[in-house]
Amino acid sequence: MPVDWFPLWLSLRVACLATSFVLTVGTFIAYLLSHKSFRGKNLLDSLITLPLVLPPTVLGYYLLVLVGRASPLGQVYESVFHQPLVFTWQAAVVAAFLHSAPIYIKAARAILESVDYRYEWAAHSLGASEWRTFWRVTLPLARRGLSSLATLSFARSLGDFGVTIMVAGNIPGRTQTLSVAIYDAVESGNGRLARILVLVVSCTALALLWPAAHVSPPPERLPRTSRSSAAV
Amino acid sequence: MAPLAKSIDARLIKRFPAGRDSEAFELNVHFRAGPEVTVLSGPSGAGKTLLLNCLAGFARPDEGRILVNDELLFDAAAHIHLSPQQRRCGYIFQDHALFPHMTVRDNLLFAASAAPAGKGPALNRRRRVQELLAAFELADLAARKPAHLSGGQKQRAALARILVSEPRLLLLDEPTRGLDVRLRRAFYDVLRETHRRLEIPIVLVTHDLDESLELADCVYLLDRGRVLQSGSKDTVFARPETLEIARSLGIYNLLPATIAALDPGRHTSRLRVLDQEIEGPYLPGHLIGDSGFLCVRQSEMRVRPPVARSSGNQLVLRLTGASSSCRGVRVVFEHDVAAFVSESDFEQQLRGHERLALEIPPSAIYFIA
Numbered sequence: 001m002p003v004d005w006f007p008l009w010l011s012l013r014v015a016c017l018a019t020s021f022v023l024t025v026g027t028f029i030a031y032l033l034s035h036k037s038f039r040g041k042n043l044l045d046s047l048i049t050l051p052l053v054l055p056p057t058v059l060g061y062y063l064l065v066l067v068g069r070a071s072p073l074g075q076v077y078e079s080v081f082h083q084p085l086v087f088t089w090q091a092a093v094v095a096a097f098l099h100s101a102p103i104y105i106k107a108a109r110a111i112l113e114s115v116d117y118r119y120e121w122a123a124h125s126l127g128a129s130e131w132r133t134f135w136r137v138t139l140p141l142a143r144r145g146l147s148s149l150a151t152l153s154f155a156r157s158l159g160d161f162g163v164t165i166m167v168a169g170n171i172p173g174r175t176q177t178l179s180v181a182i183y184d185a186v187e188s189g190n191g192r193l194a195r196i197l198v199l200v201v202s203c204t205a206l207a208l209l210w211p212a213a214h215v216s217p218p219p220e221r222l223p224r225t226s227r228s229s230a231a232v
Numbered sequence: 233m234a235p236l237a238k239s240i241d242a243r244l245i246k247r248f249p250a251g252r253d254s255e256a257f258e259l260n261v262h263f264r265a266g267p268e269v270t271v272l273s274g275p276s277g278a279g280k281t282l283l284l285n286c287l288a289g290f291a292r293p294d295e296g297r298i299l300v301n302d303e304l305l306f307d308a309a310a311h312i313h314l315s316p317q318q319r320r321c322g323y324i325f326q327d328h329a330l331f332p333h334m335t336v337r338d339n340l341l342f343a344a345s346a347a348p349a350g351k352g353p354a355l356n357r358r359r360r361v362q363e364l365l366a367a368f369e370l371a372d373l374a375a376r377k378p379a380h381l382s383g384g385q386k387q388r389a390a391l392a393r394i395l396v397s398e399p400r401l402l403l404l405d406e407p408t409r410g411l412d413v414r415l416r417r418a419f420y421d422v423l424r425e426t427h428r429r430l431e432i433p434i435v436l437v438t439h440d441l442d443e444s445l446e447l448a449d450c451v452y453l454l455d456r457g458r459v460l461q462s463g464s465k466d467t468v469f470a471r472p473e474t475l476e477i478a479r480s481l482g483i484y485n486l487l488p489a490t491i492a493a494l495d496p497g498r499h500t501s502r503l504r505v506l507d508q509e510i511e512g513p514y515l516p517g518h519l520i521g522d523s524g525f526l527c528v529r530q531s532e533m534r535v536r537p538p539v540a541r542s543s544g545n546q547l548v549l550r551l552t553g554a555s556s557s558c559r560g561v562r563v564v565f566e567h568d569v570a571a572f573v574s575e576s577d578f579e580q581q582l583r584g585h586e587r588l589a590l591e592i593p594p595s596a597i598y599f600i601a
Binding site: 132140 | 288289290315316317319320321322323325327329331332333342343346347348350393394396397399
């Protein structure tokens with residue numbers, strides 16, 4: 001019996017899209033958390049941690065309620081794209097995003113905080129706007145850490161199962177991602193297919209993570225002084 | 233447009249409440265500077281860098297206002313707080329903070345495109361950067377990353393980068409920390425030249441007295457968030473207002489003294505110090521019998537072998553020790569009085585004496601009540 005490769009391509013596509021959303025939205029939120037003080041910052045931080053601790057089924061249920069066909073958000077989506085979100089492969093992207101964004105944001109926040117503030121101050125006092133400073137100074141200095149984080153979140157997006165099966169379902173040839181296909185193969189007693197897919201997932205993950213360990217050496221650092229002691 | 237009055241006038245209070253591992257701290261200063269070099273001096277924790285950060289806009293004072301060239305940068309009452317970008321204070325950090333991922337040229341180009349004149353054609357920016365690279369002897373190093381520069385080169389690159397951004401004042405936070413004497417000298421020359429060309433106010437933080445004496449026109453002595461004394465360099469270093477200031481500066485000899493006579497006619501006074509008498513300048517505002525401290529710069533004292541009848545204005549003190557230093561032999565007397573003499577003078581004339589005469593010109597004497 002020939003192996004159907006659709007789940008692999010779908011998973012890669014979903015993971016690519018989810019990762020690009022994570023990189024843009026996640027980096028933005030991580031920057032807010034690391035560089036700004038605002039009301040509700042701790043609440044936002046807790047909300048971001050929530051998906052890490054809730055069972056995938058609970059998360060999936062929330063999503064179904066939030067973007068289901070009857071919900072306001074679901075209807076807005078339907079009126080824009082002329083199709084429902086739930087039980088499509090696009091819903092799998094949302095699920096994968098939810099699966100990988102919390103970890104990315106938490107780690108990216110720490111990386112952005114570790115960029116020496118004196119470089120940013122120097123850029124500001126030279127007259128560079130915050131936007132320019134972010135693109136030309138903060139981001140390049142954090143690039144090393146953020147790019148290995150991006151790999152990690154790609155790998156995580158690839159592997160989501162619980163939320164995906166709740167909101168995207170298990171429709172072969174349409175919404176069946178790799179991890180769902182493995183579950184399906186094991187359930188239906190197709191041991192050979194399960195073994196092949198498991199091997200494919202493992203190799204893909206390894207191929208992603210291995211190069212991430214070989215990144216260039218860290219840039220020169222200024223001697224550390226804490227922000228508070230430098231201020232006095 | 234009216235010519236700008238190049239000056240800074242900052243009156244500010246910034247409070248730090250007591251934390252778990254820190255005491256409460258309050259910076260409360262009135263700081264004024266003209267288009268000259270102003271040095272902020274004082275021990276660590278005096279609030280020097282904090283004052284600099286408030287001027288640059290990195291720290292927000294709780295009260296007060298900051299005026300630069302008649303433009304309001306900060307006013308607590310009016311809720312004005314210009315961002316560092318709008319203030320355009322050229323700030324040189326202790327470790328220069330050159331962007332490590334950019335070459336020297338890119339560092340300067342970054343500053344050029346952020347400058348007010350940076351909106352023009354890229355060719356102009358490149359030309360301006362090239363000019364400054366040449367002026368600071370960096371043309372050959374332009375393609376290097378900061379990690380591959382020496383301390384002195386980094387220093388010049390940081391200064392060049394600041395100047396590209398067309399600042400309206402320069403703030404320098406211990407710019408020569410970690411540089412050897414030769415590089416310091418070179419930096420002083422570069423800074424003086426820069427100051428002569430741009431004629432903008434320069435505020436420099438240092439706790440190196442030599443640096444203050446070398447560069448300052450005006451000095452602010454800070455301690456624990458307060459201004460102890462301020463004024464021209466000569467006033468502050470020749471006339472420390474209190475014993476505490478004189479002690480903390482550490483360049484004076486201080487001896488308990490009583491005023492024995494005052495002669496306004498000849499403009500002199502007689503001071504009684506350790507059962508000896510010495511002539512000093514007339515001391516307006518003091519009375520005969522007032523006691524206080526005689527204060528003389530260490531460098532104003534001449535050490536002589538004791539001669540029985542000397543015509544000079546001198547004190548004879550007991551020697552307690554002598555040690556070599558880069559400024560010659562440092563001879564130490566009772567009451568922690570110290571003076572410097574050349575190696576040869578010490579060997580030929582002074583060695584072996586138990587007591588030595590210290591000749592002090594009357595005009596160098598200062599009396600602290």
